[in-house]
Amino acid sequence: MSQFEQVASEQERKLAPLSDGLKLIECGLDSLSFAIIVARLEDSLGIDPFSAERAVDFPVTFGDFVRLYEGFAK
Amino acid sequence: MPSNPRSLWDSITAAGPPAGSLYGVGGRVALAELAHASILGGRLEELRGRSVLLTVTDQLTAALAIAELDGVAQRMVLSPPGLAAEHLPAVIAGAAADACVRDTGSSTPGRDLGIGISVDARARLEPHAVRRASTHETEWILLTSGTTGAPKLVQHDLASLTAALGDRRPAPDIVWSTMYDIRRYGGLQIYLRALHAGSLVLSDPAEPSTGFLARAAAAGVTHISGTPSHWRRVLMSGAAATIAPRYVRLSGEIADQAVLDGLKAAYPRATVAHVFASTEAGVAFEVRDGRAGFPASLLDASGSPVQLRVVEGTLRIGSPGNAHGYLGEDAAAFPRGADGAIDTGDRIERRADRCYFLGRQGGVINVGGLKVYPEEIEAVINSHPWVRMSRVRARRNPITGAVVVADVVLAEGGAPPAPEALERELLQSCRQSLAPYKVPATIRIVRGLEVSAAGKLVRPDA
Numbered sequence: 329m330s331q332f333e334q335v336a337s338e339q340e341r342k343l344a345p346l347s348d349g350l351k352l353i354e355c356g357l358d359s360l361s362f363a364i365i366v367a368r369l370e371d372s373l374g375i376d377p378f379s380a381e382r383a384v385d386f387p388v389t390f391g392d393f394v395r396l397y398e399g400f401a402k
Numbered sequence: 403m404p405s406n407p408r409s410l411w412d413s414i415t416a417a418g419p420p421a422g423s424l425y426g427v428g429g430r431v432a433l434a435e436l437a438h439a440s441i442l443g444g445r446l447e448e449l450r451g452r453s454v455l456l457t458v459t460d461q462l463t464a465a466l467a468i469a470e471l472d473g474v475a476q477r478m479v480l481s482p483p484g485l486a487a488e489h490l491p492a493v494i495a496g497a498a499a500d501a502c503v504r505d506t507g508s509s510t511p512g513r514d515l516g517i518g519i520s521v522d523a524r525a526r527l528e529p530h531a532v533r534r535a536s537t538h539e540t541e542w543i544l545l546t547s548g549t550t551g552a553p554k555l556v557q558h559d560l561a562s563l564t565a566a567l568g569d570r571r572p573a574p575d576i577v578w579s580t581m582y583d584i585r586r587y588g589g590l591q592i593y594l595r596a597l598h599a600g601s602l603v604l605s606d607p608a609e610p611s612t613g614f615l616a617r618a619a620a621a622g623v624t625h626i627s628g629t630p631s632h633w634r635r636v637l638m639s640g641a642a643a644t645i646a647p648r649y650v651r652l653s654g655e656i657a658d659q660a661v662l663d664g665l666k667a668a669y670p671r672a673t674v675a676h677v678f679a680s681t682e683a684g685v686a687f688e689v690r691d692g693r694a695g696f697p698a699s700l701l702d703a704s705g706s707p708v709q710l711r712v713v714e715g716t717l718r719i720g721s722p723g724n725a726h727g728y729l730g731e732d733a734a735a736f737p738r739g740a741d742g743a744i745d746t747g748d749r750i751e752r753r754a755d756r757c758y759f760l761g762r763q764g765g766v767i768n769v770g771g772l773k774v775y776p777e778e779i780e781a782v783i784n785s786h787p788w789v790r791m792s793r794v795r796a797r798r799n800p801i802t803g804a805v806v807v808a809d810v811v812l813a814e815g816g817a818p819p820a821p822e823a824l825e826r827e828l829l830q831s832c833r834q835s836l837a838p839y840k841v842p843a844t845i846r847i848v849r850g851l852e853v854s855a856a857g858k859l860v861r862p863d864a
Contacts, residue, residue: 338829339838359770363801364843371844378800 331368332390335361348391355390375400409473409536410560411436413570414597421574422601425621426462427609428526433469433597435527437534441466442503444530445521446474451538452519453477455494455502457485461584461604463523465593467503468584472560473536475501479543479555480585483607484855489552491515496555496730497543543729544587546681555729556681564594565707565723566685576600579618581628581636583607586856587681588654592627600625607855611639619645627651629857630661634791637661638814642668651688653677655858656759656777659694660784666692682737683744684723686710694781695758709743712750716763718743749775765861767795769839770802776861779842782835783808783828788818793851793859794842808842811851821847 329346336343336357343356352362370376377400387393414420420433440446441463454475458464464480471478479497481490493499494515501519542563545553564570578596582589584604596602603618615636618626626647628636633652636642650665650672657676665674674692679685686708689696701710709720720743728736737745749760761775768774776794783792790813796804810828812818819827825845832841852860 338833359801360805360839363770363799363805366801367797367799367805367807367843376800 331365331372332357335364335368338364346390348389348394350390351388352390352393353388369397373397373401406536407473407539408560409534409540410469410594410597411473411534412536413560413564414469417572420597421572422596422599423621424462424465425601425603425617426460426465427604427606427617428460428462430621431462431466431527436466436469438529438531439527440470440530440532441524441527442470442521443524443528444532446470446532448519449501449503449521450474451476452501453479453497453499455479455481455497455499455517456585457481457490457502458505458523459483460505461606463505465584465602465604466527467523468593469597470532471503472540472542473534473538475540476538477541477543480545480590482545482583482585482855485545485553492552492730493545493555496732544585544590544681544725554732554735557726557729559726562684562723562725563590564598565721566591566679567595567598570598573599574601576625577603577618577621577623579603579605579621579623579626581605581614581626581632582654582857583855587679588627588629588857591679591685592651611635612641612644615639615641615644623647625649625651627653629654629853630657631655631791631851631853631859632857633661633665634811635853637664637668638790638811640814647672650674651677653679654856656761656781657694658777658781658784660781660789662692662694678717680744680746680748682725683719683746684721684725686717686719686721686723693756695756698752698755698757701757711741711743712752712757713739713745715749717746717748717750719746720744767804767806769804769806772837772839774806774840776806779806779808779832779836779840782832783810783842783845786828786831788813788824789828790814791851791859793861795861797843799843802839805843806840808845809848809851810845811848 339361341356377396387396422433424431456467502517503521503523506522542558544556546556576599578592580589580592584590584593603621603623605614623645624647630652650669673690675688675690677688687700707722711718724744739745747763749763751758751760761777766773779794780792783789790811792808792810794806794808797807799805828845854860
């Protein structure tokens with residue numbers, strides 16, 4: 329969650345209050361911001377769920393996004 | 403009857419015996435000694451009229467062999483150190499090499515590669531009665547340091563290689579040095595300059611910067627050249643002050659403002675010049691005002707032997723220093739346009755009366771469909787006082803295809819700020835001067851960055 333806030337402030341974007349059901353498309357971040365979040369999460373967590381061999385369901389909501397990383401980390 | 407072609411030896415002895423010397427790691431050779439001595443064991447006549455592959459390790463040996471071979475060999479292939487053995491057969495076939503000059507005791511080239519004549523270069527000059535008669539207009543083949551695949555064979559001759567030389571009067575007080583290998587274009591230019599006027603201190607890849615600088619200083623170096631990456635290494639060595647040159651030259655990569663300022667600070671009394679040259683296009687121009695980029699007035703200037711144009715965003719150069727073509731199967735790929743000028747592939751942006759290099763056409767990173775030139779971002783990062791050098795590269799990304807990330811080497815000495823604080827500062831300055839998609843997603847502080855044998859920053863993605 330802090331990554332979202334950090335990147336939003338760097339990109340000078342207004343982040344909507346984060347909740348499980350918040351649609352990513354409506355959270356206030358553009359695709360470049362997401363790209364940066366994914367790159368930094370890979371650095372800090374050591375995982376990139378999108379690079380997995382198996383197809384991933386592209387997350388739609390913030391909750392999906394968090395679960396994608398949780399599911400991959402397990 | 404055409405007169406015999408004028409060889410390199412003829413040219414450097416035109417005003418009498420040359421006064422200069424060549425300095426290698428192993429010692430010094432006075433150029434005048436070559437009049438009656440040979441590094442080829444006196445076997446030069448066996449190589450007359452042949453296509454000769456010069457594949458020796460030591461630069462001093464190569465320097466002496468080149469001076470012997472020009473005007474004698476029909477073709478001379480300058481194989482740079484570090485040429486991968488797997489590329490050698492293609493080079494030999496492309497150049498139709500039927501002779502080679504190699505290190506004594508070397509095992510690879512020679513009969514097993516289908517070359518009939520192998521001459522072992524000697525460890526030092528030996529007295530021989532050598533006939534220095536020039537009978538051939540020797541074709542010089544340089545190998546390009548391509549980022550991928552096999553090297554290309556670039557055709558030059560003594561006329562194209564010396565087109566940018568200017569004043570050739572002997573100047574015994576000038577001592578040149580180059581951190582380039584002389585078998586690459588940038589180093590070869592310095593070799594030819596030094597042989598015509600003064601002396602030359604050769605580098606050695608196994609020698610640390612401090613040792614090289616000490617040797618150059620001992621020889622009294624006055625003029626010295628290298629790539630921006632070479633120079634950053636000198637500035638990082640803490641031994642930059644070992645030498646006190648009058649002329650400092652950068653070429654081979656984009657010289658950004660930070661490295662120019664760093665050199666001006668380290669050598670306040672020197673002329674710091676950056677030169678644009680490529681193996682294919684030759685030397686195009688030299689900029690001495692201490693600023694990155696070059697004056698737009700150089701473009702489309704009439705009456706100059708070197709014609710510069712920007713067509714479709716890239717720099718085109720038409721000049722007597724242009725190479726003649728690629729030898730062998732790459733011939734059709736030679737980047738000469740319909741107007742006869744060479745397309746350098748270097749992208750140029752004009753801002754007011756100045757032109758700036760954006761980077762190589764092929765080095766573009768694509769971030770969500772937007773083009774990013776790594777060099778543009780590196781120039782911003784390198785302008786930070788704690789940064790010595792940086793490399794911007796693409797990192798695959800599921801959202802935008804790629805994002806830009808930066809590896810940063812800190813300047814030496816003092817107590818640098820904490821990495822997190824520095825990363826914040828660097829991101830801040832990138833955000834101030836670059837579009838958002840050009841700002842690195844991550845910045846990593848690293849101990850060093852790989853510099854290739856050609857003295858250029860290694861770009862794994864390029």
